[in-house]
Amino acid sequence: MSQKTPLKPTKRRSAADQDKIIVAALRDAGRPISAYELIEQVRGSGVTAPPTVYRALQRLIDDGLAHRLESLNAFVACKHPHHTNKAVFAICDDCGTVTEFDSATAIKALQAWAKSAEFQVRSMTLELRGTCKTCVAAR
Numbered sequence: 001m002s003q004k005t006p007l008k009p010t011k012r013r014s015a016a017d018q019d020k021i022i023v024a025a026l027r028d029a030g031r032p033i034s035a036y037e038l039i040e041q042v043r044g045s046g047v048t049a050p051p052t053v054y055r056a057l058q059r060l061i062d063d064g065l066a067h068r069l070e071s072l073n074a075f076v077a078c079k080h081p082h083h084t085n086k087a088v089f090a091i092c093d094d095c096g097t098v099t100e101f102d103s104a105t106a107i108k109a110l111q112a113w114a115k116s117a118e119f120q121v122r123s124m125t126l127e128l129r130g131t132c133k134t135c136v137a138a139r
Contacts, residue, residue, distance in 0.1 A: 013046060015059065021045045022056040023065050023077055032074035032098055061123075069098065071127050076100070086124045092132035099132070 013021070025041045026033065033041070039053050047053060057075055060066035065078050067087050078087070079100045086107050090099045106126060114121045 015056070018047055018052060018056045019059055019063075019065075021047055022053065023060055026060075026066055026075060026077035029076075031096060032069050032072050032076050034074050038075065067100070067125060069127060070125065071129065088126040088128070090128045090130070090132070092135055093129055094131050094135040097132050097134075 021042050022038065025038055029037075029041065035050065035053055035057065038057075039048065039050060042048075042053070047056075057066060057068070061068060067076050067078055067089070068074070069076060069089060069091070071091065076089075076098060080087070080102050088101055088103045088106060090101065091097075103126070107124065110124060110126075111121065113119075
């Protein structure tokens with residue numbers, strides 16, 4: 001019979017602690033980051049399982065603390081937490097800069113359309129793709 005090596009006990013983190021680690025990593029990244037890049041970034045904090053990171057990201061999105069950029073398949077920390085589930089981003093195709101901004105007019109126009117179409121909006125993320133002023137000036 002072979003002897004089994006006892007497993008080293010791991011410290012279980014609460015969902016709230018995991019969320020704090022993930023949102024801090026998103027803020028520290030300073031750019032859109034994929035879930036797998038995020039896992040690598042937080043591995044040293046003991047958060048290593050993809051399902052754990054995805055669940056934390058979903059909680060952060062639901063709480064208005066993070067956003068998923070569909071066109072980049074990446075995540076960013078929210079810079080305007082007052083607009084839960086409604087965000088507008090300008091993404092530079094040249095340098096990758098992402099600017100989050102508030103556009104009440106655009107949001108209200110889309111909400112009015114949804115209401116008239118009896119469409120129930122769960123979340124709204126608008127992505128403008130193009131070239132930022134720094135890259136335009138560098139051309």
